Amino acid sequence: MDRIRIVGGRRLEGTIPISGAKNATLPLMIASLLTEDTLILDNVPRLADVVLLQRILGNHGVDVMVSGKRAGETADHGQTLHISAARIVDTTAPYELVSRMRASFWVLAPLVARMGQARVSMPGGCAIGTRPVDLLIMAIERLGARIEIDGGYVVATAPKGLRGGEICFPKITVGGTHTALMAAALADGSTVIENAAREPEIVDVADCLNKMGARISGAGTSRIIIEGVARLGGARHSVLPDRIETGTYAMAVAMAGGDILLQHARPELLQAALDVLGGTGVSVTATNAGIRVARNGGDLRPVEVATAPFPAFPTDLQAQLMALMTRAHGTSHIVETVFENRFMHVQELARLGARIQLDGERATIEGVERLKGAQVMATDLRASVSLVIAALAAEGETIVNRVYHLDRGFERLEEKLGRCGAAIERLTG
Numbered sequence: 001m002d003r004i005r006i007v008g009g010r011r012l013e014g015t016i017p018i019s020g021a022k023n024a025t026l027p028l029m030i031a032s033l034l035t036e037d038t039l040i041l042d043n044v045p046r047l048a049d050v051v052l053l054q055r056i057l058g059n060h061g062v063d064v065m066v067s068g069k070r071a072g073e074t075a076d077h078g079q080t081l082h083i084s085a086a087r088i089v090d091t092t093a094p095y096e097l098v099s100r101m102r103a104s105f106w107v108l109a110p111l112v113a114r115m116g117q118a119r120v121s122m123p124g125g126c127a128i129g130t131r132p133v134d135l136l137i138m139a140i141e142r143l144g145a146r147i148e149i150d151g152g153y154v155v156a157t158a159p160k161g162l163r164g165g166e167i168c169f170p171k172i173t174v175g176g177t178h179t180a181l182m183a184a185a186l187a188d189g190s191t192v193i194e195n196a197a198r199e200p201e202i203v204d205v206a207d208c209l210n211k212m213g214a215r216i217s218g219a220g221t222s223r224i225i226i227e228g229v230a231r232l233g234g235a236r237h238s239v240l241p242d243r244i245e246t247g248t249y250a251m252a253v254a255m256a257g258g259d260i261l262l263q264h265a266r267p268e269l270l271q272a273a274l275d276v277l278g279g280t281g282v283s284v285t286a287t288n289a290g291i292r293v294a295r296n297g298g299d300l301r302p303v304e305v306a307t308a309p310f311p312a313f314p315t316d317l318q319a320q321l322m323a324l325m326t327r328a329h330g331t332s333h334i335v336e337t338v339f340e341n342r343f344m345h346v347q348e349l350a351r352l353g354a355r356i357q358l359d360g361e362r363a364t365i366e367g368v369e370r371l372k373g374a375q376v377m378a379t380d381l382r383a384s385v386s387l388v389i390a391a392l393a394a395e396g397e398t399i400v401n402r403v404y405h406l407d408r409g410f411e412r413l414e415e416k417l418g419r420c421g422a423a424i425e426r427l428t429g
């Protein structure tokens with residue numbers, strides 16, 4: 001298993017290109033199931049989750065062609081995928097595949113919408129709380145599908161197709177909103193989604209569906225209206241930049257010190273996080289090329305932050321902010337309101353010398369003078385990158401074990417940081 005070795009104490013200077021968003025790419029790829037025509041996606045990041053989803057879609061009969069690099073392009077350009085679900089050969093998504101990536105459960109909606117049936121394994125347990133799928137199932141039921149649970153599988157049937165309806169989410173859910181959007185796009189009649197998630201990735205998916213011929217309005221607000229259409233066609237769409245990758249590198253610079261341009265990043269996608277960073281004393285400037293983040297000496301000020309759905313501070317940046325606050329001058333509080341148990345990184349940060357106390361959903365972080373390198377273990381995607389951030393400021397050598405979690409969501413992380421002066425390398429095998 002690969003590991004990452006980091007020697008802390010180097011400043012970061014230069015440019016980090018921000019990739020296309022993982023959390024938009026996955027639902028966009030899944031949306032290809034809604035049409036027999038080809039969906040072309042540009043700016044797709046090179047990530048393990050994307051490769052795994054190609055395999056999962058392949059199982060349903062979907063062809064995915066990855067365009068090679070064009071002349072003059074480097075790995076900094078995203079890939080282009082040509083995805084064709086001309087013929088769906090299997091409407092079952094088996095346990096072996098769904099259990100490896102939760103978001104693959106989302107195939108349920110387009111399969112039942114287009115084929116009238118789907119059989120999708122319930123996702124397995126997950127390191128960050130229970131993460132149920134009850135609201136995703138509720139959304140499809142509201143559009144007329146019959147649902148049965150059979151041997152660990154959700155079996156959805158709608159032999160005469162789905163029909164529009166009203167879906168009111170009691171809790172904001174990103175996956176539930178994606179599910180509702182995809183199902184309603186091909187339903188007969190109109191659908192209203194109340195208390196919809198407002199994440200930028202929802203807007204990106206809705207934009208792409210509209211290019212495919214869907215009639216969706218209100219994406220980005222908590223009330224989305226969809227006029228169902230009989231069929232969708234092909235389209236070409238470029239994935240929006242990854243706001244979580246952006247925020248992660250912004251915190252890395254804040255931690256290590258230095259001056260970095262986060263190229264292609266868009267401030268409006270993570271304003272709450274940038275405001276928090278600004279409050280710590282880090283300089284954050286929007287430019288035409290992206291976002292510039294700089295810290296030249298000076299103490300980091302502590303923060304009071306609660307995670308919540310967009311536009312508030314994202315749960316996917318909670319671990320990274322916590323890593324940063326281990327070196328603040330004073331005591332910070334971070335409340336995690338989206339996922340229970342999303343504090344797996346705390347005990348690993350403690351191995352580097354961090355002082356963090358947990359009380360239910362609230363973490364108290366007492367800033368320390370110095371962190372010291374150690375062996376640590378990545379437990380999930382965002383937790384593992386928080387260890388990298390801490391290691392950038394730790395004295396001596398840190399080895400992050402189990403980095404396959406990082407490869408699921410961060411493209412060439414060690415290369416992007418290494419080019420800016422970090423002492424970081426991958427140890428293979």
Ligand code: UD1
Pocket residue numbers: 022023024026102103129130131132133134135136137171172173174175176309315316338339340
């Ligand atoms: C997505 C993101 C993930 C991010 C999360 C919250 C992708 C691929 N993943 O995950 O990175 O951390 O949004 O921003 O886009 N819930 C239920 N019942 C359900 C569904 C969800 O109770 O049926 C709860 C969850 O347990 C959680 C909350 O709703 O407490 C939000 O989860 P949700 O927004 O659905 O997260 P995901 O879509 O799985």
